[in-house]
Amino acid sequence: MYVKTTSRKTKNGTAVRYLHLAHNEWDPVAGRSVPKILHSFGREDQLDRTAITRLVASLSKLLDPAEALAATTAPGLAFLESRPYGGTYALDQIWRRLGIDQILIQLLQGRRGRPRDVSAERVLFALVANRALAPSSKLAAADWISNDAHIDGLAATSDDACYRAMDWLHDVRERLEAEIYNQVANQLNLEVDLLFFDTTSTYFELDEADEPIARDEHGLPVSPPASASASASASASDGDGDGDGEQDRAGFRTYGKSKDSRDDLPQIVIGMAVTRSGIPVRVWSWPGNTSDSALIRQVKDDMRDWTLSKIVWVADRGFASAANRRYPRRGDHHYIIGEKLRSDSPEITTALSRQGRYADITANMRIKEVKVSEHERFVICHNPEAAARDAHVREQLITQLRELIDGSDTLSVIKRAELRGKISARPALNRYLRTTPGGRLRINARAINAEANLDGKYLLRCSDPHLPAADIAVGYKQLLQVERGWRDMKSIIDLRPVYHRREERIRAHVILCWLALLLVRIIENTVGDTWVSIRRHLNRLQIGTFHGPAGRFRQRTEPTKVHRDLLTKLGIAAPQQIIELAALS
Structure with a gap:
């Protein structure tokens, strides 16, 4: 028939x-x-x-x-391969909607060594998509792009092309950040009245730190090389990146106070500014030994030229020094900074001892404003649930300490001193221990009462005289957004390990991670789900490659209801059924 x-x-x-x-x-x-x-x-x-x-x-x-x-099936039609497509397609659509593709094309236009087509922009997008979907080194990323993913407009690439694209990215990074911010702010109507800033560090598994080189006040290498007199002056500086305009000498990957508890390895410091909705608007990189005051100064200077309204900077307790608080107040900016409760500062002691009633602002937070200074305000925040948890933990610690010192009066002086030294190495227990004039070990009831007074509390310092106390407390609580950003940067985007050696490529790697986090956070906020879940569903939308007598074509799989719902929430049209069609020559 x-x-x-x-x-x-x-x-x-x-x-x-x-x-x-x-x-x-x-x-x-x-x-x-x-x-x-x-x-x-x-x-x-x-x-x-x-x-x-x-x-x-x-x-x-x-x-x-x-x-x-x-x-x-047509005679001679062969199914060659299948690749995940939904993730790269969604990221690419958001990338284009924000206009990042056109920004990059314009910034890279006419640069020496740049090809005439848009392959550089496509390679950079592919590297960003790699960070969001399958983080790997640039060598592995080139293989992933060529053999494991489908990038519209980029059939394949090489590791050399990836490195060239990163070098271009480093050259245009400052203009790129400003252009992207303006584009994102217009597209998303970002509220930047509260800008959250925090830093982290990432280490390198090296035997030695980088050789020190001359750097400007922002930690960037001085080019051309400094003169002999300037080098001598730089060598005499303290090298902490806080030379008030004088050149310091430091390697980019150098030793510093690590937030990864790896003080034995060279590191770099990375800072990020995030809006209250979690959108990362800018990222910075500094040598691993850069001081906090230098970080604050550069961030303030860099953001000064952007078209921003009045900004209230929100930072954690690591930036609470007087020098760090003084610099953001230049101009029309103010700050909300967390303070250490266990401090010898007279202001903090006065604020915590001041009597007054708390006002409930949420189900698990109440606040009390304390007037201590003419120029600053203190807000004490109290979380009843956290207070109960702190009390429970303290009871467990005291029980453990009591078991350790029980019967210690019968020990010799040497044995008792050994026990005292062992407990002192455990700060959580040592806090509640006291030693009598006779050398006997006792529970410190005064320390217990002092700690009980701090249960569930944290103290905020604010320089804005008009910001309501409730907004101060809620604003600081939203600092969790930047902390979540660091967690995602390190776990999902895989900021670490960094496989690069040259400083400009390390900086470019950080920019790629920032761009990936920007796309991821926009998708998460729009869909209302985590990127891990969204990525899992999107990657199930595949693209198959077929070869027949007439040529080769690529066809996507049929979108499921989950795919259609995700794309609808993102405002993205479903991809065409036939992605590519090439006749035999």
Whole structure:
């Protein structure tokens, strides 16, 4: 049984084709097979293709799936491979919606060594997508782009192309950050009245730190190389990156106070500014020994030229020094900074001892404003649930300490001193221990009462005289957004390990991670789900590659309801069914 075609001429002489369902029967008179028409489908140009589709589907039910596929597949068609497509497609659509592709093309236009096409922009997007979907080194990223992912407009790339793109990214990073901020602020109507700033560090598994080089007040290498007199002056500086305009000398990967508890390895310091909705608007990189005051100064100077309204900077207790508080107040900016409760500062002691009633602002937070200074305000925040948790932990510590010192009066002086030294190495227990004039170990009841007074509390310092106390407390609580950003940067985006050696490529790697986090956070805020869950669903939308006698084509799998819902929330149209079609030459 087969489809037979016949031709007839109309009155005006035009040939018209007709389609028939036929099969061959043996004609004993003629001694050969002759076709017999079973059904006529009519003129080819008037064919009811919907009815044909229903007929084929109905007949396919009579076959098992393998036979049905073989019967409806063109002869010689081969299925070559399948790659995840939904993740790169969604990221690319957000990338283009924010206009980052056009920003990069304009910034890279006419640069020496740049190809005439847009491959540099495509390579940079592919590297950003790699950080969000399958973080790896640049060597592995090139292989991932070429063999494991489908990037529209980039069939394949090489490790050299990736490194060249990173070098271009480093050259244009300052203008890129400003352009992206303006574009993102306009697209998302960002509220930047509260800008959260925090730093982290990432270490390098090296035997030695980088050689010190001359640097400016922002920690950037001085180019051209400093003169002999300038080098001598830089060598005489303290090298902490806080030279008030004088050049310091420091390697980029150098030793400092690590936030990863790896003080034995060289590191760099990374800072990030985040809006109250968690959108990262800018990122910085400094040598590993840069001081806090130098960080604050550069961040304030860099953001000064952006089109921002009045900003209230929100930072954690690590930036609470007087020098750090003084610099943001230059101009029209103010700050909200967390303070250490266990401090010898007279202001903090006075604030904590001041009497007054708390006002409830949420179910698990109440606040009390304390007037101590003419220029600053203190807000004491109290969380009843955290207070109960702190009291429970303290009871466990005291019970453990009591078990350790029970019977210690019968020990010799040397043994008792050894026990005292062992407890002193455990700060959580040592806080509640006191030693009598006779050298006996006792529970410190005064320390217990002092700690009980701090249960569930944290203290905030603010320089803005008009900001309501409730907004101060809620604003500081939103600092969790930047902490979440660091967690995602290190776990999902995989900021560490860094496989690069040259400073400019390390800085470019940080920019790539920032761009990936920017796209991820926009998608999360829009969808209302975590990126881990969204990524898992999107990657199930695949693209298959087929090769046949006429050429090669790529076709996506059919989107599920989950895919359609995700794309609808993101405002993205479903990808075309046929992604690519290339005829044989």
